[in-house]
Amino acid sequence: MLLPHTLSLEENVLTARRTTALVITAALTLPLTTAAHPADHLDAGLPLEARVHALLGRMTLDEKIGQMTQIRVGKLRGDCDAVPGPLREDCMKPVLVDAKVGSILSGGGDFPAPDPSPKAWAEMTNAIQKYALDNNRLRIPVLYGADGVHGHSNVVTATMFPHQIGLGATWNPKLIEQAGAATGQAMRATGVFWNFAPVSDIARDTRWGRYYETYSEDPHLAGTLAAAAVRGMQTDDGRTARLAATAKHFAGYSEPKGGHDRAPAFLPVRTLQDQVLPPFTAQFRAGVKTVMINSGSVNGVPVHASKYMLTEQLRNRLGFTGVAITDWQDIRSLVTKHKAAADYPAAIAMAVNAGVDMAMEPSAAGEFTAGLRQVVRDGRVSERRVDEAVRRILRLKFELGLFERPYVDPAVANERVNGVGLDLARKAATESMVLLRNEKSTLPLAKGGKIVVTGDTADDVRRQLGGWTVDWQGVPEQGPVPEAVTVLEGIRAAAPGGTVAHAPGQAEAVAQAKDAKAVVVVLGEKPGAEGPADTEEPALTAAQQGLVDAVRATGKPVVVVLLTGRPQVLGSVAGADALLAGWLPGTEGGTAVADVLFGTANPGGKLPVSWPKRVGDQPMSYDQLPGTNGGESSKYDPAFAFGHGLSYTSFAVGAPSVPATVRADAKLKIGFTVRNTGSRAGTAVVPVYVHQPVAPLQVPDKRLVGWARVELAAGAQQAVEVEFSVEQLALTSGDVDGAGRREVPRTGYEVVVEDERAPFAVR
Template identity: 65%
Template sequence: MSLFSRKRAGLGVLGVAVVIASLTPAGGLAAGREIYLDSRASTERRVEDLLRRMTVEEKIGQMAQIRVGKLRGDCNNVNGPLVDSCLKTVLADAHVGSILSGGGDAPLDNTPKAWAEMNNAIQRYALENNRLKIPIIYGADGVHGHNNVISATMFPHQIGLGATWDPGLQEKIGVSASKALRATGVFWNFAPVSDIARDTRWGRFYETYSEDPFLSGQLAAANVRGQQSKVDDTAQLTATAKHFAGYSAPANGHDRAAAQIPIRQLQDLVLPSFQAQFDAGVKTVMINSGSLNGVPVHASKYMLQTQLRDRMGFKGVAVSDWQDMKYLVDRHKVAPDYKTAIAMSVNAGVDMAMEPSNAAEFTSLLLANVRDGSVSRGRIDQAVRRVLKLKFDLGLFEKPYVDPAKADGNVVNVDRSLARQAAAEGTVLLKNDGVLPLSSAAKKIVVTGETADDVRRQLGGWTVEWQGVPDDSPLPPTATVLTGVREAVPGASVVHAPTQAAAVAEADGADAVVVVLGEKPGAEGPADTENPVLTPEQQAWVDAVQATGKPVVVVLLTARPQVLGAAADANALVAGWLPGSEGGRAIADVLFGAVNPSGKLPVSWPKALGDPTLTYDQLPGANTSAGAKYDPLYAFGHGLSYTSFTTSGTSVSVDRQNGVVKFTVANTGGRAGTVVVPVYVRQPASPVLTPDARLVGFTHVELAAGQSKQVEVSFKLAQLALTVGDVDGDGRREIARGGYEAVVGAEKATFTVR
């Protein structure tokens, strides 16, 4: 039954006969008309004009974001039809300015058109029932496409996109996701994740791009530029830099647990990826749910004002994560009651509360804080000014609605070729004992393993719902690895062996056995693990197939680099991550050589269970024993090809602000290919401990067999800045003078900063 089966032909609150209208007449501003409704006026004038007309209650409502479930069914997060009384409570009585979908909130008929109709109906009610005609802004977690919609194209999760090392590709994916979201009335996307991957135990590891702050920042900034680009006639969308900051470094590896991060590590390692997105113009930031050095970030004026605003220059909207103001009472226990918690958080710098459950409670308590002086009216105006500016900048006052008739065309199976390209570029060939690429003339291929034909595992968490596709849900249209292999060799006998015993039996006469391993989908705390290792059953599966003597290719569809154990002995290892809708075809493209792999590890692949926090940028001086050295199974930046490349002739030049590294790349193999060449800088002697290598740039070079090309990579000397001073230093950052080395492959070139 459709969400809007009632009153289908009408223009009531729940109707779907949508009129695409402007809030201002075509002729422009009439005499005496409000400045804020004049699209020709500057944003600043419009904001100030509207702000002065608002009551304090109306202002406070703009600082609240409520879950869409509170607008329907029994007004208590039930997936039913929108209900007038629920809409009135939230939008008219509490003046709420933003609605969101949680990790599974969708219309009953989970189609793009139904999403558009639902959001239009909510918007229409809001505009018709607030005297100043302020539109709401609707938010959702589109972390790998419009992933709440079953028929949408699911791109690889961020860890797989990190393996592409391709900012241009991320920008295209950002454009695609933005078009899909906006077509359904979602103008605020809670993505990308800016946190860096530092601990494989953490359940959101796969939502990050990389363990390296520069690589993460470059990819996230490109995604932001794509999402926030203007590509059609709807209002624009805002991306979100999340989760500011230190969220991915819980001391015990558990989601939202306490983090202890010294100022040097915070500024030199954690914050740069956020800065890259701020420089790219991201309009919103979501705050870390956890605590940092004993202070919940939602209550930290140092983080939300000194760092975020004063030092990093962010000027947009800071929104809390799910119910985090209340957690200052319930979890962190730094506030005696919710009223105090709200005051702490707002005064620290949070502009909007993601308070999913109770709009009236939040708004009434914030109002009480204003009346008793716990929160100043000036602070309220500051927060609301930012929220209103966002809505004006996006064009929501002029274009609050979308056209449901266009929704399917912008969402259903769009950009599948881009998704396939992304999954192929992010596939990393970890090991190859000469068995890959497989021959397209193969007679028999056995495909086996728990994940060979499992859509839910392949798509991972944040797909339809936050923990992944529910068991009772239709499956999104997805090409599994089994599907991809069958399509790649239509003339071969491709046998699916669903069990270990079947795989061993079917190996007889096979040209190769492809074993697809992975982990169950999940997100956040439920996806945490104290044991990031392939299960004993999966390792035994590989062992049994290896014992047949047939070539064995292990494909890893995992949310993190798991310790492989016996599986590391396979003839070939391929990291496919969580590759999305076209993942199976993309992986088959690599397995059979239609695509020459170019993916590089964006994270270190641990060798042993004791290495969940092993990263390439280790600080020197721990000790000289073997166990203290950086010795992963596969290093950051590792990735094989079906051809071979060399670099030579490295040189570097610097001026007062920039450096340029030049070198020659040659394809010394027998087939065309693309190689990612990273450029590192090291400082032989530095004022404080510095990693032996810091990534400052990278480039993609595509070469025919035997071809060579001179390339250059530029970097800013500001990238070399360090937080200097003693243990109790004041956080001052500077570029240390002296000698440096630029490292490309096995070569290095020296330069001096004066």
């Protein structure tokens, strides 16, 4: 079971922030019936906490419970359930007036009907907001949320960026911050001020259906990039209320047994604290305003019912002060799936007491509000705990500026969403490309001569965009399809007219290859999300391998482009002349692929994950602990290692220089040079690792602590400096139970850059 532990160096970093929160809480323990002017909370000139206190003091229990409830927009329109249509007063009244619900969400596919334009989105959210405010004696605005996981991805005309796994391959926090800002701008323009992104989980098992939603298998890389996304999404451009990002899914969600979504996870405390939680800590430092809770269980305890996870870890140790929301119907799941509670009121009490602030109860708001009212009145949940949750929710709404700017301008929504960010999407997709293999310099291709393009994803927008695009499982077969440049279209635009032949089938591809200069085979996987995207065979299919084998047999150079959300075991495809991982590259994916294939762009992406050789290599990560059987089976043996990625040029990295000693509470600066030794300009991504030769616990052979990303002209050299906090080397001490402090061992270490090492000691 999970056990408590003492404070560590990492925890002390957040002490000041926690102390501030405690001071605020102490100041607000005055009786909530303290006299206040009726409009105090609407006075923007008052301090934020005074406004929160004034408003909370005027609220009834039912009004407070309503603020803790979120329901999907489908309950407000159409048939008041599943059939879309215009908003209806008889649908809105039970939710916004009777249940006093304070938050609305669009799940995948919950877009305005029949018009899905950004303007229609803005009109819909405005109408909901107006109805709520007009029928709310305290004029508390609703907060509208959606999953903008790779752009404003519910909006068919929005620009879709690469999914997180592709952005992870860029190793470029600045770019990811820009993509986050573009996403936030599009969402705010439509009245959506809460984004259920980014995913903070680490990628360890390619069988898992949400693998593509993660940035990396490495905690530091994942946390750094997620923090950048948060900063971008929460950028305030002054034109609307602000947007809240969400760190999800707290915590351990990406470690399900067997790779099945929402399956139980079994995590030693040491693994939880040293690998799973650091990406969340990075986002808390970046100011993320909300967290979404892991739908599964950890060590046999449903996380929605775990006070250890939601209070001791999230609040007390990590210092998070924002709003904690459930995932889809997860309090009800304590009854229906986990069997942890006998009935819904018991589940509500369990979750709220554990630390849940808001319930995503998509279809039955009245049942949740009635259940919470019941358990408060019978003493199973204290009203003080309700006040704590509601105070966080109200604070969030005040921080976002919703009381002052609850509406958006529909007249400008289309121009702030449609086609906005295409250049950035192209740049992001291009930087995400990882050149895995390039025998005999097959790439870049010359533009003269015939090129055959084949494969199941060469001209398929749905596969290229992946899940969470327009709908939950991806672009539906029936309905609007986003505009996007497919790989076939990108190659045709880049190559001279008449030189590109599309061969949809294997026989045609073989026939066309006979007089071709090269064959480009584009392979992908069926789009999906969550459980439906789980797979026991994360591998290229027999048909896909057969196609590549057939065109290779013609003797022509074969380039395989992989548009997948996870590394696929390659089988015979591993022998192709060139392999390019393009991930799920988004709207401009085809243009980006063509840019790399023809050398307009030099690939600079690096794998943010390990690429397995065999289906049985699960879970896999470069930082796995060493085995002791003496055989090959216990070694790290991927097809392509974490950090792998080729270029059309070459680089030389100099030996690192570091101080001889450093304090455990300090930062360490590492200097080295990077030189472009080739004939093309290119981008070098140089990971910096630390090796600990001797440790009281098992540690990975090396741990990523930072990296340099350097753009260099041919022949150019640059001195670079990478700085990292020594705190990153902290380990959870103690025996098997991991009950000790999390602290940095005072011992000797080595910085590892490429094949060079430099020793230092922590004192």
